[in-house]
Amino acid sequence: MTTQDIVQKLWNLCDILRDDGINYSDYVTELVLLLFIKMEHENKESGLLQAHKLPDYAQWPEFTSRSGLNLLNHYKSSLLRLSQSTDPLIAAIYAEAQTSLKEPRHLEQLIKSLDSIDWFSAKQDGLGDLYEGLLEKNASETKSGAGQYFTPRPLIDSIVHLLQPQPGETIQDPAAGTAGFLIAADAYIRSKTDDYYDLTEKQRNFQRNKAYLGMELVSGTRRLALMNCLLHGMEGDDEGVVHLGNTLGSAGSGLPKSNVVLSNPPFGNAKGGGGPTRDDLTFATNNKQLAFLQHIVRHLKDGGRAAVVLPDNVLFESVVGTDIRRDLMDKCRLHTILRLPTGIFYAQGVKTNVLFFQKISQAATGSTQEIWVYDMRANAPKYGKRTPLTRGNFADFEACFGTDPLGQTTRIDQGISGRFRRFSRDWIASEKGDSLDIAWIKDEDTEDEADLPEPAVLAREAMDELNTAVVELEAILAELGQDEE
Structure with missing residues (x-):
């Protein structure tokens, strides 16, 4: 799969998730929260990382092994705990992070889709190119x-x-x-x-x-x-x-x-x-x-x-x-x-x-x-x-x-x-x-x-x-000592 193919595959999922009231911007944010976890897993599996930055509870297999309400509740709990991480970068990525997903099956669909991607092909073109492709899709969708x-x-x-x-x-x-x-x-x-x-x-x-x-x-x-x-x-x-x-x-x-x-x-x-x-x-x-x-x-x-x-x-x-x-x-x-x-x-x-x-x-x-x-x-x-x-x-x-x-x-x-x-x-x-x-x-x-x-x-x-003109006139009046009048 080319990066463009992967972008389109991930983007098509948004149409499914709109049943859950998810708009395009929320969808890209939701992808970010999961993509970081998946990226850490892929880098560890390929030997690029010696050790996980993420704690045990937030590693990828913890999500692929769950389903239903158990999965959704674990996901919500993980986001909260990650936002309080002592690692400043992880805390920044997950600051105030909350899932917009209400249906467990929609979260399962997202995780399965991320799991099924040929990440070797994605890395050949660059994960960054994939992500920028999603941002560009989001920007071109005027409703977002x-x-x-x-x-x-x-x-x-x-x-x-x-x-x-x-x-x-x-x-x-x-x-x-x-x-x-x-x-x-x-x-x-x-x-x-x-x-x-x-x-x-x-x-x-x-x-x-x-x-x-x-x-x-x-x-x-x-x-x-x-x-x-x-x-x-x-x-x-x-x-x-x-x-x-x-x-x-x-x-x-x-x-x-x-x-x-x-x-x-x-x-x-x-x-x-x-x-x-x-x-x-x-x-x-x-x-x-x-x-x-x-x-x-x-x-x-x-x-x-x-x-x-x-x-x-x-x-x-x-x-x-x-x-x-x-x-x-x-x-x-x-x-x-x-x-x-x-x-x-x-x-x-x-x-x-x-x-x-x-x-x-x-x-x-x-x-x-x-x-x-x-x-x-x-x-x-x-x-x-x-x-x-x-x-x-x-x-x-x-x-x-x-x-x-x-x-x-x-x-x-x-x-x-x-x-x-x-x-x-x-x-x-x-x-x-x-x-x-x-x-x-x-x-x-x-x-x-x-x-x-x-x-x-x-x-x-x-x-x-007009707003600019009003501010400038107020400044002139203030200089003249007429602001109270």
Whole structure:
């Protein structure tokens, strides 16, 4: 069986389990809880592990030898005990873990299906590839809502290819999701070092345990990320590669500075929990992407490089948005903006970009002298299930970007009829008022009503802009001492 065959076999089970009220996201989480136990068993059987990490009660034969209510009750009990494990990584994977299964026969079906898989074939292609295939299936199923934290793999691979992470560098994703960026960076380095065999033992240990660090706010998503990393041979520190915490709170301020930052921060303004509560950011804002952008600049080492996926509002938002963009262009050399096509994320109307920049220093000014913009959006195909996004779609952009990860190779301005153009810092200031929402190609489909965002998306965008305006007005009133009135 190929990895794709196994993914499809496991995915088909979800249709059966929906009789038990299981949705797609719950199903993937349920698989994670069992897959870790099965993985430990397979690794022990094949001799890859000298001893089990899991206690006796949670080893695979304890589940295959039971049935009915005895099995379901043992499973529930095991999850609770594993969540209280003294091993920090096991405790993290099973933190707050509860089964959604109510029917014992459904649990039996899951266990039998995992037991019947040709794990030798799975290992040939990589257990990590199998798991990522399940995550991608979950993200593409719009009803699951999982697409909000799943960045398309072709986009991730293109970004990593351009930034060229190196052995010995620290790589951070402050909005890790399922850890796609960190895993792709590790895969890139492995491909350049003969799967680490070209490195010394000390260098290999650094790559496995210290090179990568992510932070994720949602414990369930972090569980998916930890499993993803483990299946790709990335162990991290005692808490794993991805730590649980709020990057926009005190946990984020404690993250170290890194050589490379790769991230796709969550879209939208903060509502309720998860909003910025840090006091070390230069500009106060409830716009999560603008707050994440400030974190990334602050937590890049001098000379470090970053690529960040951000929605259009970050490019044109006024007042504090303008201040944050100016601050970015002072402290960093913002050298490239990629205008992405619509429809590649779960919310079809969301328009996004990738900002590529190099940190000069926290005290620098005037670091950005010119910005190159590549428009992949105008007159582009409508990507989706019928027209999937592929790595090949980024070939022309990669050629224009060049072979230098800092964007310092010779580049050619293609003029008004091309997709790649250069804009001076002076022109951006005088003509755009420091807005970075720069477009010049007439999109022939812009007036096609069928291509407009859904009304709910338009309403959500309008609400976000209004909420931002209210916060900014309240801040102005507070400064004037009129907040009580």
